[in-house]
Amino acid sequence: MLTRLGGLLADAALGLPLRAVPYTVERDVAVPMPDGVTLLGDHYRPAGAGGPQPVVLIRLPYGRAGLFAHAFAAPYARRGFQVFVQSTRGTFGSGGHFRPFTTEHEDGLATLAWVRAQPWCDGRVAMTGGSYFGHTQWAVAPYADPPLVAVSPHITGARITSAFYDHGAPGLENALRWSVAIGRQEAGGLPAPLQPPGLRARVDRALRMLPLQAADTVAVGAPVPFWRDFTGHAGPGDPFWHGTDHDDADLTRFPPANMVTGWWDLFAAAQLTDHARLRAAGVPARITVGPWLHGDPGELREIVRSDVRWLRHHLQGGPAPAGAPVRLYLQQAGRWLESESWPPPGVSPVWHHLRADGGLTEQAEAGDAAPRRFTYDPADPTPTVGGPLLARPGRQADNAAVEARDDVLVFSGPPLPRDVDVVGHVRARVHVRTDLDHADLFVRLCDVDPAGVSRNVVDGVRRLDPRTVPADDVTVGPDGVLAVDVELFPTAYRFRAGHRLRVQVSGGAFPRFARNLGTGEPFASAGTGRPCRFEVFSDAAHPSRVELPVLR
Numbered sequence: 001m002l003t004r005l006g007g008l009l010a011d012a013a014l015g016l017p018l019r020a021v022p023y024t025v026e027r028d029v030a031v032p033m034p035d036g037v038t039l040l041g042d043h044y045r046p047a048g049a050g051g052p053q054p055v056v057l058i059r060l061p062y063g064r065a066g067l068f069a070h071a072f073a074a075p076y077a078r079r080g081f082q083v084f085v086q087s088t089r090g091t092f093g094s095g096g097h098f099r100p101f102t103t104e105h106e107d108g109l110a111t112l113a114w115v116r117a118q119p120w121c122d123g124r125v126a127m128t129g130g131s132y133f134g135h136t137q138w139a140v141a142p143y144a145d146p147p148l149v150a151v152s153p154h155i156t157g158a159r160i161t162s163a164f165y166d167h168g169a170p171g172l173e174n175a176l177r178w179s180v181a182i183g184r185q186e187a188g189g190l191p192a193p194l195q196p197p198g199l200r201a202r203v204d205r206a207l208r209m210l211p212l213q214a215a216d217t218v219a220v221g222a223p224v225p226f227w228r229d230f231t232g233h234a235g236p237g238d239p240f241w242h243g244t245d246h247d248d249a250d251l252t253r254f255p256p257a258n259m260v261t262g263w264w265d266l267f268a269a270a271q272l273t274d275h276a277r278l279r280a281a282g283v284p285a286r287i288t289v290g291p292w293l294h295g296d297p298g299e300l301r302e303i304v305r306s307d308v309r310w311l312r313h314h315l316q317g318g319p320a321p322a323g324a325p326v327r328l329y330l331q332q333a334g335r336w337l338e339s340e341s342w343p344p345p346g347v348s349p350v351w352h353h354l355r356a357d358g359g360l361t362e363q364a365e366a367g368d369a370a371p372r373r374f375t376y377d378p379a380d381p382t383p384t385v386g387g388p389l390l391a392r393p394g395r396q397a398d399n400a401a402v403e404a405r406d407d408v409l410v411f412s413g414p415p416l417p418r419d420v421d422v423v424g425h426v427r428a429r430v431h432v433r434t435d436l437d438h439a440d441l442f443v444r445l446c447d448v449d450p451a452g453v454s455r456n457v458v459d460g461v462r463r464l465d466p467r468t469v470p471a472d473d474v475t476v477g478p479d480g481v482l483a484v485d486v487e488l489f490p491t492a493y494r495f496r497a498g499h500r501l502r503v504q505v506s507g508g509a510f511p512r513f514a515r516n517l518g519t520g521e522p523f524a525s526a527g528t529g530r531p532c533r534f535e536v537f538s539d540a541a542h543p544s545r546v547e548l549p550v551l552r
Contacts (some may be wrong), residue, residue: 020078022047031114039094041086044077054124054315058085060133063092100226101244104139130154142249150314152258154303157270159247168463172514174390175230183224207511213524231524236468251281258310260303262292264395266388288327293394333494343424347549354544360413364543371535374407376507378517378529384509386456396455413501420495424549426488431542433481436532437466440516442509443486446502460488
């Protein structure tokens with residue numbers, strides 16, 4: 001009775017119809033891997049089912065009971081789907097050691113072959129899940145032969161390392177907080193939302209320590225393998241990660257894909273790129289982007305509701321999901337946009353130029369203008385507020401304290417005469433000269449309301465490193481000035497009439513991104529830093545600007 005009541009409450013929270021199909025669960029089903037390791041899974045099967053049926057396969061490292069069972073397995077079982085949910089290597093009873101992202105390709109394909117060989121499977125297998133168990137789908141879907149029937153790789157990316165190394169800059173805070181979460185998830189005690197007293201303080205202290213290699217021990221009390229991998233393989237092009245990314249995979253066998261993400265989700269940019277690549281390869285793919293942070297309840301509800309429709313169509317012969325393949329929430333407008341493609345048609349680039357007097361206009365400087373200067377000091381790193389973070393607070397925040405610092409340049413436009421809808425990829429080109437070869441360039445677009453409150457909308461970073469400069473996105477002029485193309489996050493956002501556009505330029509955003517110490521020492525062991533002086537140019541010969549995709 002309690003189990004049935006819990007299921008009804010879970011369905012209500014997820015916005016699903018309160019009509020459930022009874023099912024049975026076989027726990028701790030052993031699945032042998034080719035190297036002799038055994039992984040454990042739970043098999044959900046509709047009660048009274050006769051003969052083989054299709055299977056929904058879920059592979060995740062966060063456990064098969066509690067929240068994850070109620071949110072990601074049982075809702076599908078209650079809708080009449082057969083589900084096999086498996087703990088990945090080294091987690092929650094599965095053998096071996098958990099080295100995130102490094103074994104999911106081999107283990108995933110072996111598990112898929114085992115599932116297809118079971119008498120209760122009719123050979124048709126779909127996969128679903130978000131975040132890490134979106135990654136486990138990318139590790140299998142391009143390579144499965146015969147292909148999977150359908151996938152739903154939500155809030156993830158084919159290039160998973162983009163979440164941890166953003167254009168060369170290590171995503172320090174997200175990486176450490178995730179390391180803390182996986183490092184203590186099987187330790188027992190308080191559940192993750194009820195962190196023990198002092199844990200946040202320990203994590204905050206660990207974020208500021210140098211060297212960073214042992215920050216996991218300070219935060220968790222023991223080494224975390226992922227943290228050691230993250231810090232030890234942060235150099236550009238480190239071959240350690242070659243087997244973890246799947247953005248170069250052949251998509252000819254990729255199954256129909258359903259995706260959900262959020263504008264404040266750290267995977268939004270990668271997910272939109274993946275969707276465009278899949279559509280270009282002829283794969284039927286859908287995507288919904290809402291106003292969510294990673295793991296928001298609204299994001300979870302959308303994932304489960306859309307998956308039920310998706311799986312019912314592909315595994316049970318239900319109707320195809322209605323609406324256009326691209327569905328975008330237009331922030332500050334309170335409405336959804338539908339489109340056949342991403343970016344949507346009808347978008348035109350509008351350039352806003354950084355001016356030497358701190359202005360931001362569609363007109364560039366006509367002649368000479370002195371550069372604006374600031375100094376980035378890793379001993380007092382420029383902080384970040386808001387943004388796409390794993391741990392709250394994220395999203396938008398008041399940027400007043402950051403913009404008051406002398407290591408942040410601010411460029412502000414005039415009040416807008418009409419609403420401006422920015423939908424697509426935001427980009428910047430900044431002409432800069434630094435006195436150190438190792439530096440970071442951080443660019444942020446803000447929305448300033450009539451009361452003068454500046455809130456972040458999108459931002460981007462580019463790590464400057466002699467090993468990666470020059471490049472396609474960084475060119476060196478004869479005067480030593482770098483033209484740096486910075487890819488900001490994509491968005492769908494309405495700047496309202498009377499508001500102003502604002503652009504920040506700085507040398508970092510700590511602790512979201514690791515501070516650049518300016519020395520070029522290895523990331524894990526670097527212990528000292530040097531201040532770096534920046535010159536930002538905006539004269540006629542060096543027109544620094546931000547490109548906004550405006551929906552006409």
